[in-house]
Amino acid sequence: MGKPTDLVQGTLDLLILRTIEHQPKHGWAIAKRIQQVSNDVLKVQQGSLYPALYRLEKEGRIAGRWAATETGREAKFYSLTSAGRAHLEREVAAWERLSGAIDLVIQQA
Amino acid sequence: MPERLRLDCLFPWSRRRRVQHEVRKELELHLELETRQNVEQGMSPDEAARTARAALGNVPLIREDVGAVWTWRWLEQLVQDLRYGARVLRRSSGFAAMSVATLALTIGATTAIFSVVYGVLLRPLPVAHPDRLFRVLDIGYVGELLELRDRARTFDVSGYRPPDDRTLTGLGEPLRIGVVAITVDLPARLGRTPALGPGFRLDDERPGAAPAAILSHTLWRERFGADPAIIGRMLLVDGVAHEVRGVMPPDFEFPTAGVDLWVPMTLDATSPIALWARGAILIGRLRPGVTLDSATEEIRALAPQFARLFPWRMPDGYGTRVGLRTWRDDRLGEVRPMLLLLLAAVAAVWLIGAVNLTNLQQVRGAARQRELALRTALGAGRGRVVRQLLTESVLVSLFGGALGLAAAYAGVPVLVALLPADVPGVEGIRVDGAVLGFTVALSLVTALASGRLPAARAAAASAGAARSGMRGSVGGMPGRRLGVFVAVEVAAAVALVIGAVLLGRSLAVQLDMDLGYSGDRRVVAEVAPSPMRYPNDAARVDFYAALERRLRALPFVQAAGLSTVFEPFGAAAVGGSVFLIEGRPNPATEGGEWPWADLRTMVSTDWLSTLGVSIVAGRPFTEDDVRGSQRVVLVSQRLAETWWPDTTAVGRRIRFPGSENEADPWRTVVGVVADVRWQGPASEGTTLYLPVTQHLGGIDEMSLIVRSSAAPELVTGSLQAVVASFDPETPVSRIRALDDVMAQATRRPRVTTMLVLGFAVVGVVLGMVGVYGVVAYAAARQRRDIGIRLALGASRANVRARFVLQALAFAGAGVVIGETAAAVLMSSLSSQLFGVSPWDPVTYAAVPVVLLVLAGLAAWLPARRVSAVDPAAVLRAE
Numbered sequence: 005m006g007k008p009t010d011l012v013q014g015t016l017d018l019l020i021l022r023t024i025e026h027q028p029k030h031g032w033a034i035a036k037r038i039q040q041v042s043n044d045v046l047k048v049q050q051g052s053l054y055p056a057l058y059r060l061e062k063e064g065r066i067a068g069r070w071a072a073t074e075t076g077r078e079a080k081f082y083s084l085t086s087a088g089r090a091h092l093e094r095e096v097a098a099w100e101r102l103s104g105a106i107d108l109v110i111q112q113a
Numbered sequence: 114m115p116e117r118l119r120l121d122c123l124f125p126w127s128r129r130r131r132v133q134h135e136v137r138k139e140l141e142l143h144l145e146l147e148t149r150q151n152v153e154q155g156m157s158p159d160e161a162a163r164t165a166r167a168a169l170g171n172v173p174l175i176r177e178d179v180g181a182v183w184t185w186r187w188l189e190q191l192v193q194d195l196r197y198g199a200r201v202l203r204r205s206s207g208f209a210a211m212s213v214a215t216l217a218l219t220i221g222a223t224t225a226i227f228s229v230v231y232g233v234l235l236r237p238l239p240v241a242h243p244d245r246l247f248r249v250l251d252i253g254y255v256g257e258l259l260e261l262r263d264r265a266r267t268f269d270v271s272g273y274r275p276p277d278d279r280t281l282t283g284l285g286e287p288l289r290i291g292v293v294a295i296t297v298d299l300p301a302r303l304g305r306t307p308a309l310g311p312g313f314r315l316d317d318e319r320p321g322a323a324p325a326a327i328l329s330h331t332l333w334r335e336r337f338g339a340d341p342a343i344i345g346r347m348l349l350v351d352g353v354a355h356e357v358r359g360v361m362p363p364d365f366e367f368p369t370a371g372v373d374l375w376v377p378m379t380l381d382a383t384s385p386i387a388l389w390a391r392g393a394i395l396i397g398r399l400r401p402g403v404t405l406d407s408a409t410e411e412i413r414a415l416a417p418q419f420a421r422l423f424p425w426r427m428p429d430g431y432g433t434r435v436g437l438r439t440w441r442d443d444r445l446g447e448v449r450p451m452l453l454l455l456l457a458a459v460a461a462v463w464l465i466g467a468v469n470l471t472n473l474q475q476v477r478g479a480a481r482q483r484e485l486a487l488r489t490a491l492g493a494g495r496g497r498v499v500r501q502l503l504t505e506s507v508l509v510s511l512f513g514g515a516l517g518l519a520a521a522y523a524g525v526p527v528l529v530a531l532l533p534a535d536v537p538g539v540e541g542i543r544v545d546g547a548v549l550g551f552t553v554a555l556s557l558v559t560a561l562a563s564g565r566l567p568a569a570r571a572a573a574a575s576a577g578a579a580r581s582g583m584r585g586s587v588g589g590m591p592g593r594r595l596g597v598f599v600a601v602e603v604a605a606a607v608a609l610v611i612g613a614v615l616l617g618r619s620l621a622v623q624l625d626m627d628l629g630y631s632g633d634r635r636v637v638a639e640v641a642p643s644p645m646r647y648p649n650d651a652a653r654v655d656f657y658a659a660l661e662r663r664l665r666a667l668p669f670v671q672a673a674g675l676s677t678v679f680e681p682f683g684a685a686a687v688g689g690s691v692f693l694i695e696g697r698p699n700p701a702t703e704g705g706e707w708p709w710a711d712l713r714t715m716v717s718t719d720w721l722s723t724l725g726v727s728i729v730a731g732r733p734f735t736e737d738d739v740r741g742s743q744r745v746v747l748v749s750q751r752l753a754e755t756w757w758p759d760t761t762a763v764g765r766r767i768r769f770p771g772s773e774n775e776a777d778p779w780r781t782v783v784g785v786v787a788d789v790r791w792q793g794p795a796s797e798g799t800t801l802y803l804p805v806t807q808h809l810g811g812i813d814e815m816s817l818i819v820r821s822s823a824a825p826e827l828v829t830g831s832l833q834a835v836v837a838s839f840d841p842e843t844p845v846s847r848i849r850a851l852d853d854v855m856a857q858a859t860r861r862p863r864v865t866t867m868l869v870l871g872f873a874v875v876g877v878v879l880g881m882v883g884v885y886g887v888v889a890y891a892a893a894r895q896r897r898d899i900g901i902r903l904a905l906g907a908s909r910a911n912v913r914a915r916f917v918l919q920a921l922a923f924a925g926a927g928v929v930i931g932e933t934a935a936a937v938l939m940s941s942l943s944s945q946l947f948g949v950s951p952w953d954p955v956t957y958a959a960v961p962v963v964l965l966v967l968a969g970l971a972a973w974l975p976a977r978r979v980s981a982v983d984p985a986a987v988l989r990a991e
Binding site: 030032036049050080 | 142174
């Protein structure tokens, strides 16, 4: 049961924040959404997802609220806080810089 | 919501529980949605649920990880670990008992020694800013005190005279109390004021001022019932009324414990004798912003100028060696190296104990590999396993530490009773908060030091074992780490034993030394005839003569004699003297070296023979050496050899400076006395003896010595009665068997040696048990290898030799380290050694041999056992 490393965990934060940027989602939906959007490349381990969610919530970057799903089940919907939004912007910028740099190296080195 | 948050802060447990609940609900939902998706993708409901659960993973671990976000998990796990640890330890009671016993022993010993070190070296001194207080070394006359008061710019100086016993009367039986004369500004210099009363006034030190006194808290409490009305009352000290000016606080001890009264020192600037013949101990305090170095510089410039102020010529170079020493250093003197030595010894014992514990933990870790592997397989994180193991070792350590503390608590009073009474602050030694803190810290350090390594190893091994299907592969060579264990144990044991042997040999030299007199069946006491009844030297001389006669008339008394207060080995009440030799240039007027005797003492006719000191040449004092007859003097052999190297001293004449105006100042040397080490084995002084009948010099207290055919106890009992029948006003104090007094001189080395020897024995036993344990562990790990080797034809002797030689190789490294440590330590503490070099080659050659033999034996035992394995059995077990 390998756990994600820190590097992946940092990336996971970014993915979670982006996924709920426009619409609050519950845990399962976040995992499915990431998997779906990434064409099944990124499979979020539940063992990483929930600890990450609770950590982000404690850090004040997302807020959880219990509400009914379309099927009537109680679920905890996570939405972005303003701090989370700022964090997301920073993280996206940092990621783009990093991935751009890696692209350059891969293509030109 | 804000209220809720605040509540969460107050009751983190409620939040924790809420989070747990939420996570469970979320995970349930997750499972449900996953299952539904699986069904939608065409799985059977059963299969869908199973797949969903598998995808979800380790639910409890997720819940813990989520909980870890909320800081309380560690506490919850701690409780769990503690409970589990206690259960495990109860089950493996052999291991627990061994560990706890090692810990109790090492921590107990370390705590006991630490409490002494703390009480003596580290406890705050009862003066303000002790680091800015210093003692002036090498000069010390009242005149110099006054000069320094006027002229010094970098410090302020006060003074006192050495403690003196005086008689307090008017409170029932006469009481001898320790009295110190101080300059009136001394309490302020120390930063202390009386707890009660105004204290001394500035003019109390002027000649002719009414006598005043300040009491110690102890005297005030025990003799005056802590009566606040004591201030202004009159006390009779040596028959003189002193007005009580104050009571010092309970913690005030100056200069040492046991002083009960302080009186002002009279400073008569008009009397050259009072200024330049009376000594004082000078205590200074640095002015703000001044360092000890700059103060030293100033006094170095000032002191040589004082030589000219004396009414007589001082020896050349007087005052040039003046120095300052912080009060703390001055007070601790020889005690610090002794305590450091003990601390080093006990630290070595602790180190051996800690290594043994580490090995024990390691052995246990190996034995528990399957359990740990199972726990890892069941989902315990690696960190979690390490923590569990550490918790266990902390549990063992704290338990052992508690036992050790109890042992120290019981042992410290014994230790304090053993310590020489001249150790400053000895009465303040106890197991208190600071010592308790030390013990707890030491226990935890021991736990972490001994538990961390094996825990990490065990956890790593168990992870490996889990992967390789529960069969731990534990082959391989004995690790270098095990060798390091052996080296450390041997090093510490070698250092301990070398220290103990050097101290023991030094003690033997001291005990064997012929001091030049015998303490056998001799009793000493101090007698101070009341100054009212015996106001002058003549009256006192008559009193002493009559007392001697009365004592000699007792049936069991064989001889009796008196001398000016002679405290063997104490040095406090004895003083040296310069003198002039007839026919030689007078250094006072013509320059040159001053003849000097380290001790000048006034003795009665029979005193030397009572002590068993022999006369080497000439004659002893006789009944005819009285006032008015030829003035005579005896000199010690060394003094005679120094000043009359080529001829006999008998018949030569000497005199003392300041006697120019006397009718006949010259004293004839009538005999040479065998050398006596008055101040203990290390003292090699020169001595001048004057007959008390010709010269008493205003001394009002003498030391009485009685040689008897009866047991000392009988004499001590009757002495007091005899003196009382003679004169009830005359107190007899410090009645002791001379043997006991002499034993006091070697008490410090005896105690140090005994303790270090004890530590060395414990260290060697623990160390060898440790070597045995390490080799046994290595052997157990290699059982399979050895089985294979034997099967392939290796001889059992070969297998044994390999283990023993390997252990000896590491032990040899340990010997080098241990000898180096011992050499460094003992040479820096060489003041504790007497008559033996800190690098004594015999000791350094013999001790390692003994320890290597022991280590070889300790390694051979487990090696023999493992070499006896049946290869077939080992291989079949595979």
